[in-house]
Amino acid sequence: MSRKGLPGLTAQIKDKLIQQALERRLRHAERADPAAPPIRSTDEAEPIPEPHYRFDLHPGYQQIRIIREGASRLGIDSPFFKLHEGIAGAMTRIDGRDYVNFASYNYLALSGHPEVAAAAKEAIDRYGTSVSASRLVSGERPVHRQLEEAIATTYGVDDAVIFVSGHAANVTTIGHLFGPQDLILHDELIHNSVLQGIALSGARRLPFAHNDWQALDGILAQQRHHFQRVLITLEGIYSMDGDFPDLPRFIEIKQRYRAFLMIDEAHSFGVMGAHGLGLREHFGVASREVDIWMGTLSKSLAGCGGYIAGERALVEHLKFLAPGFLYSVGMSPPVAAASLAALRCLQREPERVTALQERGRYFLAQAHAAGIDTGTSAGFAVVPAITGSSISAARLAAALFARGINVQPILYPAVPEKSARLRFFISCEHTFEQLRDTVEVLSDATRHL
Numbered sequence: 001m002s003r004k005g006l007p008g009l010t011a012q013i014k015d016k017l018i019q020q021a022l023e024r025r026l027r028h029a030e031r032a033d034p035a036a037p038p039i040r041s042t043d044e045a046e047p048i049p050e051p052h053y054r055f056d057l058h059p060g061y062q063q064i065r066i067i068r069e070g071a072s073r074l075g076i077d078s079p080f081f082k083l084h085e086g087i088a089g090a091m092t093r094i095d096g097r098d099y100v101n102f103a104s105y106n107y108l109a110l111s112g113h114p115e116v117a118a119a120a121k122e123a124i125d126r127y128g129t130s131v132s133a134s135r136l137v138s139g140e141r142p143v144h145r146q147l148e149e150a151i152a153t154t155y156g157v158d159d160a161v162i163f164v165s166g167h168a169a170n171v172t173t174i175g176h177l178f179g180p181q182d183l184i185l186h187d188e189l190i191h192n193s194v195l196q197g198i199a200l201s202g203a204r205r206l207p208f209a210h211n212d213w214q215a216l217d218g219i220l221a222q223q224r225h226h227f228q229r230v231l232i233t234l235e236g237i238y239s240m241d242g243d244f245p246d247l248p249r250f251i252e253i254k255q256r257y258r259a260f261l262m263i264d265e266a267h268s269f270g271v272m273g274a275h276g277l278g279l280r281e282h283f284g285v286a287s288r289e290v291d292i293w294m295g296t297l298s299k300s301l302a303g304c305g306g307y308i309a310g311e312r313a314l315v316e317h318l319k320f321l322a323p324g325f326l327y328s329v330g331m332s333p334p335v336a337a338a339s340l341a342a343l344r345c346l347q348r349e350p351e352r353v354t355a356l357q358e359r360g361r362y363f364l365a366q367a368h369a370a371g372i373d374t375g376t377s378a379g380f381a382v383v384p385a386i387t388g389s390s391i392s393a394a395r396l397a398a399a400l401f402a403r404g405i406n407v408q409p410i411l412y413p414a415v416p417e418k419s420a421r422l423r424f425f426i427s428c429e430h431t432f433e434q435l436r437d438t439v440e441v442l443s444d445a446t447r448h449l
Contacts, residue, residue, distance in 0.1 A: 076395060079397050079401075079408060082406070087111065088101055088103070089101065089104060089106045089109050089111070089427055090427040090429040090430045090434070097404070099404050099405060099406040100404060100406065100430075100437075102406065102407040102408075102426070103407055105267075105299040106299075106302070107271055107300050107381050107427060108302075108345075108352045108353070108428055109352070109427055110301070110352075111302040111342075112302075113345060116302050116338050117338070118341075119334075119337040120337050120338040120341075121334070123143055126333070127141050127143065127333035129333070129334065130333075132329070134326065135319075139329060141330065141333055141336075143336045146340055147162055147343075148160040148162055148307070150340055150343050151307050151309055155287045155309045157287050158310070158312040159309070159310075159311075159312050160308065160315060161315050161325060162297070162331055163305055163306045163307065163308075163331075164328055164332075165304075165306060166193070166306030167192075167196075167306070168306065168328070169294060169307065170193035170194050170196070170264065170306070171196045171197040172322045172325065173197065173294070173308055173318060174233075175197045175199075175201045175323075175324075176201075176321065176322040177317070177318075177322075178201040178203045180201075181227060182203040182204070182228055182229040182230065182231070183203060183204045183226070183227035183231070184198045184201070184205055184206075185206050185230070185259075186198070186208070186232070187245070188207040188208065188209060189210050189238050190233055191239065194264065206219055206223070210241075211243065213245070220253065220257045220259070224258075224259070229260065230257065231261075231262060232253070232259050232261050234247075234250060234261075234262070235267070236265040236267060236268025236269065236279040237267040237381065238267075239382060240384065240414075241377060241384060242377030242378060242379065242383050242384060243376040243377060244378060245279075247263075247285055247290075251285065260291040261290050262291065264294045264295070265278045265279060265293060265294060266306075269295045270301065270353065271300060271353070271356060271357075274350065274354075275350045276300065278295075291310060292310050293309040293310060294307070295307050297339040300342070301343055302338055302342040303336070303338045303339035303342065352428045353428070355428040356426065359427070359428065360380050360381055361379045363424065363426055363435045363438075364383055365379075366435060367383060367439055367442075369439075370440070370443040372385050372442060372446070373385065374386070382423065382425060383423075384422065384424070385421055385442060386421045388419075389417060389420055390409070390411035393409035393420040396409070399445040399448075403441050408423055409421070410422070410423050422442075424438075
């Protein structure tokens with residue numbers, strides 16, 4: 001045989017060896033899992049459907065396109081991703097125009113406060129903009145511990161741990177602490193972050209009717225002894241509705257059934273209670289009656305991230321083993337410093353909380369007088385105006401925007417279609433005149449829909 005023919009023969013042998021190896025792998029896979037569908041070679045397989053390898057054909061993206069195209073046909077501009085050009089508080093600036101703003105969590109006007117901003121700038125000078133590592137290894141900075149100690153002291157518990165995301169704080173805490181042998185019961189209106197944490201945990205999930213402690217009692221009477229650990233999760237103020245649970249009732253139930261109780265205070269800390277200390281201060285309940293206190297730094301505390309506060313065993317467990325803390329970079333120093341400064345301002349100036357509560361009650365009373373459906377809102381900082389359809393909510397938001405008022409519509413599927421709404425976030429710096437005028441504009445726009 002000539003040397004010229006060797007490459008061709010070598011290629012044939014190589015192809016044969018590859019084919020034999022593939023056949024052995026297929027036989028091995030079928031023996032390993034007889035119930036599995038047979039693996040076919042690429043030549044024998046059916047064509048892969050395009051939606052399986054194209055993002056533009058993903059069902060979720062197609063849903064967005066359908067909604068966007070429908071809104072366009074109805075002449076409704078997108079109300080999302082408005083570009084704010086400065087600090088968003090009671091007022092904001094969008095596209096060169098000033099608006100009365102009801103779309104910000106800046107309840108106590110501490111985001112943009114000179115003292116808070118100065119603390120963030122000083123932290124940048126001292127620590128940089130990033131700690132550049134997980135806190136467990138080399139990302140720990142004094143400002144982290146100072147903030148955690150301040151949060152723990154404020155709650156009157158052993159310790160606290162801060163996370164770079166409020167959403168992640170719920171997901172990783174619930175997902176890590178509970179498992180398939182456990183039961184998690186939650187209010188039917190609980191935040192998405194809790195639902196994602198439950199899904200990650202693998203625990204059995206049972207919702208109960210909104211704020212209905214009797215319904216919870218009934219479920220536990222039937223289910224408690226079928227599970228190891230049981231967690232009950234509530235919100236301090238429900239972010240879509242602005243109402244709150246009867247905390248003492250839920251504490252009594254959790255004690256009777258030997259369950260854990262977790263309160264998400266994202267919208268209640270800094271808002272409820274005479275000093276802004278949240279749901280427990282509103283009811284005069286001892287902090288240790290609740291097992292897990294969760295909150296965010298992005299609302300009243302002018303930063304970004306979340307925290308868990310409670311007994312030392314809980315916090316140490318999360319710091320050493322919870323994936324969302326262990327494998328995450330530590331919180332950016334200027335963010336931690338800003339939230340620490342905001343917490344100190346809150347403690348030193350409770351009049352901010354008083355002003356916020358006065359304005360929330362006033363806005364709610366004005367809305368009721370105008371016949372606006374505010375659902376079950378208690379008027380602390382979140383007041384919805386329920387419109388009954390997503391189209392009505394979007395059109396109403398656009399009408400108010402044209403008249404210098406920025407408020408965000410909440411549309412299906414974020415809420416049921418018949419519960420679509422405008423959601424008004426109140427600031428301690430809104431004037432009573434702004435609140436009164438807003439209700440008048442809202443009432444007038446509603447009549448002309």
